[in-house]
Amino acid sequence: MRIAIIGAGALGGTFAALLSRDGHDVTVTARGAGLEAIRDRGLRLTGGYGDVTAVVDARTTLAETPDLALVCTKAHDARDAIAANAAHLDGIPVVVVQNGLAGVEAAEELLPGSECFGALSIIAANYTEPGLVRVTTTAATYLGRGEGDVDDATRALAEVLGRAVPVVPIANFRGAQWTKLVVNMLNALPAATGLTVQETIADPRTRRILTALMRETVRVGIARGIRFGSIQGLSDGRLRFFAALPLALGQLLPRSMGVRMGAVPNLGSTLQSITRGQATEVDFLNGAVVGEAARAGVEAPVNAALTALVHEVETSGRFHSIDAVVAAVGALGRRQQ
Numbered sequence: 375m376r377i378a379i380i381g382a383g384a385l386g387g388t389f390a391a392l393l394s395r396d397g398h399d400v401t402v403t404a405r406g407a408g409l410e411a412i413r414d415r416g417l418r419l420t421g422g423y424g425d426v427t428a429v430v431d432a433r434t435t436l437a438e439t440p441d442l443a444l445v446c447t448k449a450h451d452a453r454d455a456i457a458a459n460a461a462h463l464d465g466i467p468v469v470v471v472q473n474g475l476a477g478v479e480a481a482e483e484l485l486p487g488s489e490c491f492g493a494l495s496i497i498a499a500n501y502t503e504p505g506l507v508r509v510t511t512t513a514a515t516y517l518g519r520g521e522g523d524v525d526d527a528t529r530a531l532a533e534v535l536g537r538a539v540p541v542v543p544i545a546n547f548r549g550a551q552w553t554k555l556v557v558n559m560l561n562a563l564p565a566a567t568g569l570t571v572q573e574t575i576a577d578p579r580t581r582r583i584l585t586a587l588m589r590e591t592v593r594v595g596i597a598r599g600i601r602f603g604s605i606q607g608l609s610d611g612r613l614r615f616f617a618a619l620p621l622a623l624g625q626l627l628p629r630s631m632g633v634r635m636g637a638v639p640n641l642g643s644t645l646q647s648i649t650r651g652q653a654t655e656v657d658f659l660n661g662a663v664v665g666e667a668a669r670a671g672v673e674a675p676v677n678a679a680l681t682a683l684v685h686e687v688e689t690s691g692r693f694h695s696i697d698a699v700v701a702a703v704g705a706l707g708r709r710q711q
């Protein structure tokens with residue numbers, strides 16, 4: 375199959391290399407140093423899925439219409455990247471591989487002739503240097519669309535992609551985006567402090583704030599009438615139970631996520647943007663929780679505080695100490711026993 379990957383960074387690079395290894399004819403779009411490196415040395419993947427050097431067609435925008443495309447940019451770059459390639463994307467199936475709640479709707483709006491799907495990946499991939507990606511945790515990617523059952527098109531697509539990388543078709547994709555949003559509460563604290571995800575879970579002070587972030591997100595989802603979709607053992611029932619627990623007990627949730635993630639240090643995709651001096655997706659993650667809370671007429675103070683802290687790091691280039699983060703959000707967390 376001719377498959378295009380729009381945005382060959384950490385996850386896009388992972389999918390491009392693994393789909394190329396599976397025999398597909400892969401084109402990637404990239405820019406700057408990434409584009410140069412992929413053209414010069416191929417797309418290099420290392421870590422959990424083995425070592426692959428994929429020779430792929432790399433360009434700034436597509437020159438031909440592929441059979442299938444995966445949009446793998448960060449959320450804030452997705453609209454521009456889709457628009458720049460719309461002439462060759464509109465009409466073909468498009469999978470938006472993206473965290474947050476907004477990705478699939480944006481693609482549907484910009485590509486009215488396409489069938490659009492969403493993919494929620496639990497893979498942890500580190501864009502180590504231009505053109506080089508290291509997979510630090512292997513895990514499933516969940517594919518779906520809408521709120522209903524798995525349809526035939528989703529099942530067929532999952533089968534094609536699943537030959538290259540583990541892909542699970544899921545029902546209630548919309549609800550699963552919310553479940554992934556809860557998982558992505560792992561991202562902001564590393565971006566605010568420079569700690570890895572594992573260090574964030576290990577430290578009792580950051581783990582407590584992380585639990586408060588996750589619990590607040592589930593409570594906002596409930597206030598918005600969301601039925602959480604099942605991914606990675608997290609179901610609607612389990613999340614509702616978690617949201618009712620006191621913070622001390624709720625900490626079992628991030629702890630179990632840390633165990634699944636394993637020991638290879640994971641920066642998370644938001645801290646990776648910071649280390650590259652780029653804008654982050656925080657407005658689409660913690661910021662989205664704040665926006666959804668406002669729509670439900672409730673508050674999300676811990677998510678609001680973390681959104682502000684990450685924006686401060688984006689601007690100053692300096693991480694906050696754990697003590698400073700505790701001072702900024704600790705009082706909020708303590709109020710929410």
Ligand SMILES: NC(=O)C1=CN([C@@H]2O[C@H](COP(=O)(O)OP(=O)(O)OC[C@H]3O[C@@H](n4cnc5c(N)ncnc54)[C@H](OP(=O)(O)O)[C@@H]3O)[C@@H](O)[C@H]2O)C=CC1
Binds near residue numbers: 405473646
């Ligand atoms: N990394 C991970 O482990 C995981 C990430 N995710 C999610 O997957 C999505 C992608 O994240 P991730 O792979 O980490 O992001 P990256 O920033 O590593 O990769 C995105 C790539 O897209 C490129 N890009 C952006 N706009 C364009 C454009 N217009 N044309 C061509 N290339 C473009 C970027 O280039 P440049 O470098 O120049 O900005 C970058 O290389 C996010 O929503 C993230 O939250 C989900 C699970 C795990």
Ligand SMILES: CC(C)(CO)C(=O)C(=O)O
Binds near residue numbers: 497498
């Ligand atoms: C699952 C996790 C936390 C993997 O790193 C992720 O989605 C991200 O980094 O954005």
